[in-house]
Amino acid sequence: xxxxxxxxxxxLLSPCAGVEMIPINIVMKVLELGIDMIAITDHxxxxxxxxxxxxxxxxxxxLKVLPGMEITSREEVHILGIxxxxxxxxxxELIIHKHLSDVPDKNYxxxxxxxxxxxxxxxxxxxxxxxxxxxxVEEISNLVHSFGGIVIPAHIDRESFGLIYTxxxxxxxxxxxxxxxxxxxxxxxxxxxxASIPYRVPIIFSSDAHFLxxxxxxxxxxxxEEKSFEALKKxxxxxxxxxx
Ligand SMILES: [Zn+2]
Ligand SMILES: [Zn+2]
Numbered sequence: 001x002x003x004x005x006x007x008x009x010x011x012l013l014s015p016c017a018g019v020e021m022i023p024i025n026i027v028m029k030v031l032e033l034g035i036d037m038i039a040i041t042d043h044x045x046x047x048x049x050x051x052x053x054x055x056x057x058x059x060x061x062x063l064k065v066l067p068g069m070e071i072t073s074r075e076e077v078h079i080l081g082i083x084x085x086x087x088x089x090x091x092x093e094l095i096i097h098k099h100l101s102d103v104p105d106k107n108y109x110x111x112x113x114x115x116x117x118x119x120x121x122x123x124x125x126x127x128x129x130x131x132x133x134x135x136x137v138e139e140i141s142n143l144v145h146s147f148g149g150i151v152i153p154a155h156i157d158r159e160s161f162g163l164i165y166t167x168x169x170x171x172x173x174x175x176x177x178x179x180x181x182x183x184x185x186x187x188x189x190x191x192x193x194x195a196s197i198p199y200r201v202p203i204i205f206s207s208d209a210h211f212l213x214x215x216x217x218x219x220x221x222x223x224x225e226e227k228s229f230e231a232l233k234k235x236x237x238x239x240x241x242x243x244x
Contacts, residue, residue, distance in 0.1 A: 003227055004218035006030060007039040007068065008080060008154060008180060008206030011048040015111040015130055017210040022119035023048075023055035025212055031060055035218050037227050039068035039082050043129040044096050046089045047114040053086065055117040064227035070154055071096060071140050072132045078154040078161040079137060080180065081144035084229045088147045095143065101131035137163065141175050150177045150233055155208060157185040157193050170196045177236045178202040183216055202239045 009026060010017040030038055040049045049067045056063045067089035068082040083089040112125035135143065141151045153163040156179045163179075164170055179201055181193060193203065205219040222239065224231040 003036045003224045008208045013042045013048045023052045037064040039066040041068040041070045046093045051117045073137045080152040082150040099133040155182040157189040172198045
């Protein structure tokens with residue numbers, strides 16, 4: 001089946017995201033746009049994933065919601081990890097939180113909201129989610145893969161937090177399952193991205209939505225056996241030729 005994907009979506013847990021990014025609004029918006037499968041990828045945290053998963057299960061069972069995280073490397077590169085299960089995502093979060101830099105001022109946590117599926121306040125996230133981990137990009141890739149996850153360098157065309165511009169090159173031994181380009185990627189930037197990657201890998205688009213207005217019509221469609229993590233993983237392996 002043809003499946004429209006958007007694997008990079010923030011909730012109000014990310015301090016840089018809008019408070020409107022609650023389960024009902026995210027689910028309604030992606031359904032309206034015709035998106036079939038999404039991943040919730042807050043910065044260095046997974047606290048709101050179960051709320052979106054549970055909301056979708058109840059009110060929009062046709063939408064598949066995958067657990068994920070946008071992890072910040074010590075070089076300040078953003079890497080998406082998409083995980084097979086919520087349990088594995090939570091285990092990964094425990095490790096990530098032990099390796100996140102801390103800041104002395106604790107006031108930030110009031111912007112990091114964890115809510116239930118009906119958007120009721122549950123708690124504040126205490127870790128400073130916009131900090132960096134002390135993991136290199138290779139270590140993050142190995143860590144996510146050790147959980148059976150999918151590794152996707154985020155918005156690789158962007159100069160801030162994008163892999164190629166932050167490191168200055170694409171590490172030849174870095175193992176990734178796809179790379180993501182942002183919706184703002186110009187044809188010129190896409191050429192640079194294509195020329196920088198030393199091996200064949202699918203290139204996908206995501207919204208990286210922090211606000212409801214950031215969502216856009218899907219631009220990446222995969223032919224999947226079913227809407228599942230395993231089918232996505234297999235398709236990315238088989239879609240070595242996928243290009244934008
Ligand atoms: Zn990012
Ligand atoms: Zn993001």
